[in-house]
Amino acid sequence: MPRVTFIEPNGTEHPVEIANGYSVMEGALNNSIRGIDGDCGGNCACGTCHVYVAAEWRERTGRQSEMEHDMLEFAEGVREDSRLCCxxxxxxxxxxLVVHIADSQH
Structure with missing residues (x-):
């Protein structure tokens, strides 16, 4: 199973395995990763799974959809590397994959 490391703003790392086909958000919720809430259940209708994706992973994770971009406009601390992990x-x-949990999520 592929492995993702979630890094909290304080630097604490949480490596987890997430099955293919699941979203990074679902993996965070299934592993009780603090700071990833997923209030909308992965429907890209909130910003409670805001993470930062390093440049070396952006091509593989894909670009923000228009809907994702619109949702991120409401999030705090949005940067070029912001994504909704759902x-x-x-x-x-x-x-x-390594994702950094946005400061505003904690």
């Missing part, structure tokens, strides 16, 4: 679907090509 919109990142796990696959073997994402094994080793």
């Amino acid at each position: 919109q990142i679907e796990m696959s073997d090509t994402l094994d080793g």
Whole structure:
């Protein structure tokens, strides 16, 4: 199973395995990762799964959809590398992905 490491704003790392086809948000919720709430259940209708994706992973995780971009306009601390992790679907090509939980999520 592919592995994702969630990094809290204080630097605490949480490596977890997430099955292919599940979103990074679902993996966070299933592993009780603090700061990822997923209030909308993964429907890209809130900003409670805001993370930062490093440049080396952006091509593999894909670009923000228009809907995701619109939702991020309401989030705090949005940067070029901001994503909603409900919109990142796990696959073997994402094994080793590292995401930083946005400061505003804590």
